[in-house]
Amino acid sequence: MMRPSIVKVIRDLKTDYVKSLLLVLAIAIGVFGIGSILGGYAVLTREMARNYLGTEPADATIRIEGGTIDQKLLDGVTRFPGVLRAERHATVSARMKVGEDWYPLLLFVIDDFRNIRTNRFTKLTGAWPPPAGTMLVERTAFRVMKTTEGGSVTVKTPNGTAKTITVSGTVHDPGLAPAWQEETGYGYITLATLHWLGERQGFDELRVSFAGSEKSARAIEGKSDAIAQWIGTQGYRVHEVQIPPPLRHPHQGQMNAVLTLFVVFGFLTLLLSAILVSTSIATLMTKQVREIGVMKTIGAGSRQIAALYLLMLLIVCLLAVVPGIHLSRFSAGMLVQQIAGLLNLEIIDASIPHWVPMVQAAAGVLIPMAAAALPVVRASRISVLEALNNFGVSQTRPADSSLARLRILGDTFTLSLRNAFRNRSRVMLTLGLLAAGGAMFVTALNLSEAWEVSLRKIYQHRHYDLEVRLAYPSGSDSLIRRISQLPGIKEVEAWGYSPTSFTEGRRYDLVHTYPDKGHGSFMLLGLPLPTTLVDFPLLEGSWLDPGNADGVVLNHMAQAQAPLLKVGDPVSLSLDGRPTRWRIAGFVEDLGSPASAYVSADAFARLSGARGLTNMLRISFTSRDRTTILQKTRQIEEALEKEGGVVAKTIPISMLRTAMGEHMEVLIRSLLAMAFLMAAVGALGLMSTMGMSVIERTRELGVMRAIGATPRAIGRLVVWEGEIVGVLSLFITIPSSVLLSAAIGRLVGNMAFRTPLPLTISVHAVLAWAGIVLLGSALATTYPAWRASRITPREALTYQ
Amino acid sequence: MEILQRPVVNETGYEPEVLIDVRGVTKSFATSYGEFAALKGVSLQVRRGQLVALTGKSGSGKSTLLNMIAGIDRPSRGEISVAGVSIASLPEGALAAWRGRNVGVVFQFFQLIPTLTILENIVLPMDFCNTYPRRERRERALSLLDRVGIPEQADKFPTALSGGQQQRAAIARALANDPPIIVADEPTGNLDSRTAASIFELFVELAGSGKTVIVVTHEKDFAGYFEHTVAISDGVLLDGATVGGK
Known part of the structure; x- marks a missing residue:
């Protein structure tokens, strides 16, 4: 015969199967998240070494x-x-x-x-x-x-x-x-x-x-x-x-950013699951308090009681860990494929190392156990008398009298308000759970929107639509004149460009460019002053002054290569292999460009020995739509050829935006997936805690029925209570999401693009979360309230 | 029956005549209106094998006194000694183990664990206190069910039983570890008079077999079942401190 204490644990799980399933789901999501990230990370780092380093770069x-x-x-x-x-x-x-x-x-x-x-x-x-x-x-x-x-x-x-x-x-x-x-x-x-x-x-x-x-x-x-x-x-x-960064793939930064984001969210998901487990166990213990009293009466000690409930949780954890590990293998595989695409890797061996499921199993058992330890120990140490006298009708605390005086939306609302705060530890956990889930949901969408804002900045601070690079310098006046005659041209400026590097006394350019000539490159750009085609936001110092011939402005990517440089410092940059001396006027944020140093076109021409010549044109059109830009680009190329110019490259701004958008596609998709995951865990947690809050007061609701409350009144009372907690959580969610968005935006932005993502608050995300919370609260409380309102007062009063 | 015959002994092996010795017990509760004394210097002695009724109005302190004797609650002042053991000084863990072995508690609302069958409910105290070898527990539980007259209900869940049957099962559970003392708090308060009578008859039988049974009740119709009745009012016993002799 199996020990009845173990039989009780198993039957309790079966009887409360909805609650048990929610717990299993919550833990499984955490295990799944960790497995997806660690599995993906393990495979990618291994395959990256095989692929990239296997090319013998x-x-x-x-x-x-x-x-x-x-x-x-x-x-x-x-x-x-x-x-x-x-x-x-x-x-x-x-x-x-x-x-x-x-x-x-x-x-x-x-x-x-x-x-x-x-x-x-x-x-x-x-x-x-x-x-x-x-x-x-x-x-x-x-x-x-x-x-x-x-x-x-x-x-x-x-x-x-x-x-x-x-x-x-x-x-x-x-x-x-x-x-x-x-x-x-x-x-x-x-x-x-x-x-x-x-x-x-x-x-x-x-x-x-x-x-x-x-x-x-x-x-x-x-x-x-x-x-x-x-x-x-x-x-x-x-x-x-x-000399490209040693042993680093050109997209290593993006991969690190994506994986870091996953690690951060994976950790937060687990934290959310832990809060959910803690809340659920606390409510479960509250529901079982009289049984605990009875078991203590017949001889069970606090340790035996605690062991029973920890055994229950252990079973839940094991039930969660198995599917969590298996499902995470699929998602890790998908993650690997996504990032392999980003890095152009060929995955030869997609097998996940054994340590990953071991870490998952350990985390899936130990973290929920740790989260549940406090409520379990607290409940198991309850005195027999306290447990036996628990009738599911709590005592009112003195502080509630202030709530009693509130008459905002009638008596039902006031009662709901007081009920919401009656079990303070649970309401705090519920608020914490909702705030954490909400903050992560909103943060994920905030970051996604912040990235969109960054992409829009490419247009906002570049007022040109096309950059034309020439294979050889040509006469700037004649090119400008020729292009300006074309219809639909708004502005043409003749710039100069040259690959450059911080010389440090060398007689050649030392650059960090990869073999594709794009990643890691550093450009020296000479522009006419004043220019109307760019207005990059200043990070420090000032923009170029026509009166300051040796002034240079570095963009944030160039600043990242020499982080010790300050405004006013002298700096030596190579131009056609010769060192040129400049003084730093300022630093600008210049999203979408490689490392760049901006100087006046006059100084550039003088030092490069190309007075009156240009090898780069920047042109704005009267219309910025894609079709017009492509059509104008063709016309300009023809015009330049007739003028004797050899076009090396044309870069419409839309191409820049597309390229940047493609770079971060995985990140954005990941963020959206995270947002939905957070919404799912948060909604589950909400439904779980709210539902339990009603179930554990079935007896109290029965008393209310006995003294004349209609099922509708009870339903209204309980639904209001859920809505109050939901609305209150929003006041924590919004500021938390701002802090989290700023922190993660800085981390991810710096890692991928050497500049923090702008702090952006997505109104849609806040509204969507508010909708989820309010609807979830209503759904979570309506069914148990409906069920509770339909049992007879006698059944309710004998409810255990 | 043999299963009901295990004597209570203290650590020295001495079997005392007076099993329960309550001396000058006061129990006070802090309320929002100040301190409320539920028991005021109560002294009471109960000998082995006695069937005692604790009677009094609602709020008189009878349940509080019962809880003190069962080790469910602790006195604010005074001393409670059961079989020579001062239970008020036992730490919580030791008190739970002591209670499991020495006191069987019967509640008004039965308090059977709803997710366990009747048989499993009865095995549970043996499981917690590890009082009988595992292979014997089932047999013992079936014997106890037979003793209380519901052997055919062993594999049913509590909700499938009538109130009287549930209370009989609760009594069987109280006897699981063969404790010398059975306490019951209004055990018939939720039962009809015919069923209540059968429960009281069971208590008489238990006392006859050497158990000390203390029952809190306010059902005067059944006073005849008790050899001793202790009345309590406003936390004070209305008559003698020592309950008869055997």
């Missing part, structure tokens, strides 16, 4: 100017002390025609497809190596290039004419961000194909990997500098050394 790329790297130089670098691998390479920023429009295309020129030693990529299908006059395409680029394997695409290099090239195969390059996020095509060609496209250059990049385990940026800089100096002695001029 070069520690440094040394760019040579005005020459071709011959085999002798390559051999010399390969033999250089400390060099593990060296390879020559070229990357050409070309353009491709998609439909009627031209888009950026990066062409990676490979020395020997059969022996790629750094930044390896994998052949998926097609020819290997690509025959001359054809190219391989990265798998994520087909979506942008709107072509297929075997199809063709029209390509134009800076010095060539438009040529149609066949796509002869598909590759996977885990070292690159997905092409669709960058709105750029990725092609892999031989040097012969590059020459066929009209370029005469040879290999101008040396990709170098160093031996040894020390992969700090500082150590790599030192080793690269030694090689650069040696190359200088061989008759070559080193123009630039690219």
